[in-house]
Amino acid sequence: MVTQIMPRNFLQRQKIMRKVLISLIPVILGGVYFFGLRLLLLLVVVTVAGIATEYLFARKRKAKVTEAVLVSSVLFTLSLPVSTPFWAAALGISFGIFFGKEVFGGFGHNVFNPAIVGRTFLLISFPGHLTAAWTRIFTTFPGGFIHYIAPPLDALTQATPLALFQTGETLPLSKVIVGNVFGSMGETSVILLLLGGIILLAGKAADWRLMLSPMLGFVGLTSVLKLAGVGGIPHPLYGLFTGGFFFLCIYFVTEPVTAPKTIPAKWLYGILIGVITVIIRYFGIFAEGASFALLIMNIFVPLLDDAVKSLQALRKKEAAA
Amino acid sequence: MEMSPFIVFMASIFTNNMILANFLGMCSFIAVSKEKSAAWGLGQAVTFVLTGTSVINYLVYHYVLVPYGLVYLRFIVFIILIAAFVQLVEMIIERYFPVLHLHLGIFLPLITVNCAVFGVSLFTVIRQYNLFQAAAFGFGSGVGWTMAIVALAGIRQKIKNAPLPKGLEGAGITLIITGIMALAFIGFSGIIHVQ
Numbered sequence: 001m002v003t004q005i006m007p008r009n010f011l012q013r014q015k016i017m018r019k020v021l022i023s024l025i026p027v028i029l030g031g032v033y034f035f036g037l038r039l040l041l042l043l044v045v046v047t048v049a050g051i052a053t054e055y056l057f058a059r060k061r062k063a064k065v066t067e068a069v070l071v072s073s074v075l076f077t078l079s080l081p082v083s084t085p086f087w088a089a090a091l092g093i094s095f096g097i098f099f100g101k102e103v104f105g106g107f108g109h110n111v112f113n114p115a116i117v118g119r120t121f122l123l124i125s126f127p128g129h130l131t132a133a134w135t136r137i138f139t140t141f142p143g144g145f146i147h148y149i150a151p152p153l154d155a156l157t158q159a160t161p162l163a164l165f166q167t168g169e170t171l172p173l174s175k176v177i178v179g180n181v182f183g184s185m186g187e188t189s190v191i192l193l194l195l196g197g198i199i200l201l202a203g204k205a206a207d208w209r210l211m212l213s214p215m216l217g218f219v220g221l222t223s224v225l226k227l228a229g230v231g232g233i234p235h236p237l238y239g240l241f242t243g244g245f246f247f248l249c250i251y252f253v254t255e256p257v258t259a260p261k262t263i264p265a266k267w268l269y270g271i272l273i274g275v276i277t278v279i280i281r282y283f284g285i286f287a288e289g290a291s292f293a294l295l296i297m298n299i300f301v302p303l304l305d306d307a308v309k310s311l312q313a314l315r316k317k318e319a320a321a
Numbered sequence: 322m323e324m325s326p327f328i329v330f331m332a333s334i335f336t337n338n339m340i341l342a343n344f345l346g347m348c349s350f351i352a353v354s355k356e357k358s359a360a361w362g363l364g365q366a367v368t369f370v371l372t373g374t375s376v377i378n379y380l381v382y383h384y385v386l387v388p389y390g391l392v393y394l395r396f397i398v399f400i401i402l403i404a405a406f407v408q409l410v411e412m413i414i415e416r417y418f419p420v421l422h423l424h425l426g427i428f429l430p431l432i433t434v435n436c437a438v439f440g441v442s443l444f445t446v447i448r449q450y451n452l453f454q455a456a457a458f459g460f461g462s463g464v465g466w467t468m469a470i471v472a473l474a475g476i477r478q479k480i481k482n483a484p485l486p487k488g489l490e491g492a493g494i495t496l497i498i499t500g501i502m503a504l505a506f507i508g509f510s511g512i513i514h515v516q
Contacts, residue, residue, distance in 0.1 A: 019347070
């Protein structure tokens with residue numbers, strides 16, 4: 001592993017982050033199987049760029065590079081399409097680590113999720129690379145393990161499940177769950193993500209409330225809209241399992257530094273992420289709203305926590321009186 | 322333009338937020354966002370003034386400036402009306418609501434030079450809103466502005482003890498946070514079209 005190659009005093013070891021990295025192994029292997037070996041190369045480029053950015057700041061603070069930057073790099077890579085140019089991927093993670101984390105004083109102080117800051121920045125700066133350049137996927141063994149990259153999709157005739165939906169088509173749900181759909185590298189297979197989520201929960205590296213609440217918000221609002229007869233809304237489960245939302249619920253919403261600390265705030269935070277995702281996805285100009293939803297809710301985390309704390313203090317006071 | 326005032330209200334909070342989409346009213350946004358209570362106070366005052374001035378400026382524009390062919394004076398007239406309104410509000414509040422004045426007192430004069438207030442009056446003219454739309458737009462912009470500044474104050478209080486790089490303390494980090502907030506709010510774009 002990368003962590004063993006580096007000198008002892010270079011990397012700060014973080015137990016939880018190690019667990020997250022381990023839980024990501026099946027997702028990475030699945031990504032390679034579906035999309036090809038280029039994923040690994042992207043992973044290396046992004047990780048090097050991420051560590052370099054953090055090192056510049058950590059040296060000034062006389063601190064070590066944290067293991068969290070490895071997690072951010074891997075998650076960031078998996079949130080991109082496999083055909084992303086190397087320069088764009090490196091730029092994205094550097095921007096994310098720089099403006100999302102280091103300017104706030106490094107690990108533990110960041111308000112926004114660094115990987116999502118980087119991804120959102122890339123999405124609005126170079127939308128073509130992130131939303132149009134999809135590839136086909138491998139479906140037969142050994143799949144991508146012996147290929148550099150999956151062949152490109154004809155952008156005019158095929159699109160991601162979400163974009164397909166806007167033209168009125170849907171893929172069978174079974175296909176979506178196993179992962180036989182194209183999209184970003186980490187988001188395709190619900191089964192592998194679920195496996196990763198179980199490893200996270202078993203290792204107590206994530207809070208199940210944060211994982212479950214966005215899904216509740218998402219399925220809840222989609223069901224209500226569907227029952228109300230709003231046009232253009234897919235089956236709630238189909239929406240949940242396609243696109244990056246499921247990936248985001250398991251790995252990004254649960255990120256401990258940026259998530260709220262109090263339990264009621266966690267529920268509210270998650271549910272609102274689901275709700276905002278639905279609104280952006282089905283009514284806005286972006287096909288995928290999950291990363292925006294997370295960033296928007298990151299803004300309100302301090303307020304949510306404060307509101308809960310002052311409410312609890314008030315209740316205690318009343319109980320005492 | 323046919324659009325329900327409620328839609329205009331929602332748009333001015335989320336898709337066309339004065340701070341996060343138009344970057345208006347930045348000076349007080351950055352200066353008064355250290356404490357949540359101060360931010361909340363200023364937000365209330367801005368909301369009140371925005372609602373009042375957007376209606377007054379609408380009336381003056383359509384019933385005085387347009388009929389007499391004085392539209393070219395609108396910049397000066399709007400500014401004077403805003404300043405007068407703020408003064409009047411301050412005097413009334415000081416006389417009849419001393420507690421509220423104690424709460425908002427220092428912030429009221431600041432609002433005269435808040436670009437968001439002037440911007441709202443001009444947008445009302447450019448987008449050809451009717452009276453109800455103008456009122457909803459003014460009120461919504463105020464609510465959106467308040468939401469943004471209170472959220473920013475929350476974030477700034479959270480990172481108060483963070484080991485920021487020396488050069489970024491204060492306004493520097495605040496501008497970066499504002500930038501990322503704006504990045505997030507781009508996600509809402511396209512949900513409602515107001516222009």
